[in-house]
Amino acid sequence: MTPRRGLTSKDIVNSAAKIANQNGLSYVSISVVAQDLDIKPPSLYNHIRGLDELHELLAIHSCLLLYQKLHLATHNQSNREALTSFSYAYIDFARAYPGQYEAATHSYDEHHAQLKELQDQIINLVRTPLYELGFEEEYTVHLVRMLRSLLHGFVMLESAQGFKMDYQINDSLDVMIETFLIGIQRFEK
Amino acid sequence: MTPRRGLTSKDIVNSAAKIANQNGLSYVSISVVAQDLDIKPPSLYNHIRGLDELHELLAIHSCLLLYQKLHLATHNQSNREALTSFSYAYIDFARAYPGQYEAATHSYDEHHAQLKELQDQIINLVRTPLYELGFEEEYTVHLVRMLRSLLHGFVMLESAQGFKMDYQINDSLDVMIETFLIGIQRFEK
DNA sequence: TGCATAAACTAATGTTATTAGTTTATGCTG
DNA sequence: CAGCATAAACTAATAACATTAGTTTATGCA
Numbered sequence: 001m002t003p004r005r006g007l008t009s010k011d012i013v014n015s016a017a018k019i020a021n022q023n024g025l026s027y028v029s030i031s032v033v034a035q036d037l038d039i040k041p042p043s044l045y046n047h048i049r050g051l052d053e054l055h056e057l058l059a060i061h062s063c064l065l066l067y068q069k070l071h072l073a074t075h076n077q078s079n080r081e082a083l084t085s086f087s088y089a090y091i092d093f094a095r096a097y098p099g100q101y102e103a104a105t106h107s108y109d110e111h112h113a114q115l116k117e118l119q120d121q122i123i124n125l126v127r128t129p130l131y132e133l134g135f136e137e138e139y140t141v142h143l144v145r146m147l148r149s150l151l152h153g154f155v156m157l158e159s160a161q162g163f164k165m166d167y168q169i170n171d172s173l174d175v176m177i178e179t180f181l182i183g184i185q186r187f188e189k
Numbered sequence: 190m191t192p193r194r195g196l197t198s199k200d201i202v203n204s205a206a207k208i209a210n211q212n213g214l215s216y217v218s219i220s221v222v223a224q225d226l227d228i229k230p231p232s233l234y235n236h237i238r239g240l241d242e243l244h245e246l247l248a249i250h251s252c253l254l255l256y257q258k259l260h261l262a263t264h265n266q267s268n269r270e271a272l273t274s275f276s277y278a279y280i281d282f283a284r285a286y287p288g289q290y291e292a293a294t295h296s297y298d299e300h301h302a303q304l305k306e307l308q309d310q311i312i313n314l315v316r317t318p319l320y321e322l323g324f325e326e327e328y329t330v331h332l333v334r335m336l337r338s339l340l341h342g343f344v345m346l347e348s349a350q351g352f353k354m355d356y357q358i359n360d361s362l363d364v365m366i367e368t369f370l371i372g373i374q375r376f377e378k
Numbered sequence: 379t380g381c382a383t384a385a386a387c388t389a390a391t392g393t394t395a396t397t398a399g400t401t402t403a404t405g406c407t408g
Numbered sequence: 409c410a411g412c413a414t415a416a417a418c419t420a421a422t423a424a425c426a427t428t429a430g431t432t433t434a435t436g437c438a
Contacts, residue, residue, distance in 0.1 A: 002385090002433080003383095003385040003387090003433060003435070004384095030425075030427085031425065039385090039386070040387065040388085041425085041427085042388085042426095042427075042429095043385070043386055043387070045426095045427075046385050046386075047385085050426075050427070051425095105349070106349075107350060142361040142364040142365070143364070145346070145352055145361045146361070146364065146365045146368060148342065148346055149338070149339050149342030149345075149346055149365065150335070150338050151338075153337065153338030153339055153340065153341040153342025153345065154334075156338075156342065156345060157334070157338055160294070160296035163334055171327075172330070172335070175328070175332070176331070176335045179369070179373060179375075179376075180368070182371075183368035183372030186368075186371055191416090191417060191418090192401090192404070192415060192416040193404090219395060219396085220393080220394065220395080228416090228417070228418090229417080229419085230394085230396085231395095231396075231397080232416070234395095235416050235417075236416085239396070240395065
């Protein structure tokens with residue numbers, strides 16, 4: 001009964017992001033976002049097509065943020081430094097914005113070309129320095145996959161509390177990245 | 190209206206596993222499992238406490254199967270062979286039983302001691318050969334985490350179709366495992 | 379000043395999990 | 409062999425969710 005003008009789709013995505021980061025992506029629902037914005041659930045449909053689109057918008061927004069952080073971290077670095085910086089920035093992002101990390105990496109059945117494009121751009125930030133280290137194109141593909149697996153797996157297991165905290169978790173991260181870099185030296189041209 | 194005697198909780202878990210492997214863990218619901226077993230949804234409550242318990246039972250069942258496969262794969266192998274065999278068997282399992290892999294690795298807020306215990310046993314299959322290769326205890330912890338991250342990340346990304354199929358995905362797996370083994374040589378005693 | 383419209387609302391439908399209470403076939407027991 | 413307790417099915421009902429349809433109202437422009 002009180003139409004207001006201020007509410008933009010940016011507000012909606014921000015609310016979704018807040019909820020996702022606080023409680024997990026699965027808590028992002030029409031009803032919870034509506035409650036957070038102080039409107040009734042059906043009112044959201046004036047702005048978005050439905051829950052699927054809400055998740056999609058959050059995914060795009062989160063990919064953009066992730067790209068921005070990773071670009072900043074790898075900008076103007078040597079190839080080897082770029083790999084390290086990328087890795088730590090990637091983990092930092094997942095820790096700082098866990099729900100948005102989930103959204104950015106979740107697989108969407110019918111994701112836009114836009115979302116695919118964004119995810120490709122993120123990967124290219126690490127493909128370029130690897131390629132320039134002198135690996136063959138095919139090996140570069142494998143090593144990109146390895147680094148992605150390593151980082152994504154680390155995030156998943158850490159967020160699932162899959163590691164006991166006996167030994168410092170950050171030391172494990174250091175060892176992982178160091179071991180990866182040592183392991184690939186062998187294949188450098 | 191037709192009480193039958195045959196339905197066991199094993200049947201229910203098998204149904205849940207079938208559905209999970211076919212369509213994904215998120216498709217395992219009271220209503221879908223009931224439909225698969227040809228009973229009405231409330232009838233399931235004669236056998237299980239609810240959806241949470243169903244997921245829990247599936248998780249335990251899946252961990253047992255995973256442990257069995259990995260134990261078989263690493264049994265009577267040299268330390269180095271055990272690491273390789275473990276890795277390939279792990280990936281094989283995730284490909285053959287994707288829904289059960291999800292169930293086995295999903296994080297449950299209040300999982301039993303039993304579930305934790307099972308997951309620990311799985312990890313010990315790779316902790317032992319690493320430790321016996323002569324690493325310090327602390328390094329062993331880091332390397333166990335690294336291998337878990339690598340394998341889990343690979344599964345996640347592959348199941349999300351995160352890899353383009355330009356280059357053979359199995360070659361990537363070979364390179365990953367090989368690179369890991371080379372990377373850790375440096376720290377062996 | 380008035381009107382078109384954006385953006386809120388209420389009401390209603392369908393799906394899901396779950397609880398309560400009812401019925402009936404099975405299998406043991408006297 | 410009859411009967412009875414019970415396991416295991418059922419129907420009915422409630423609550424949470426997404427979604428659609430149709431209604432109302434304040435805003436901002438003409």
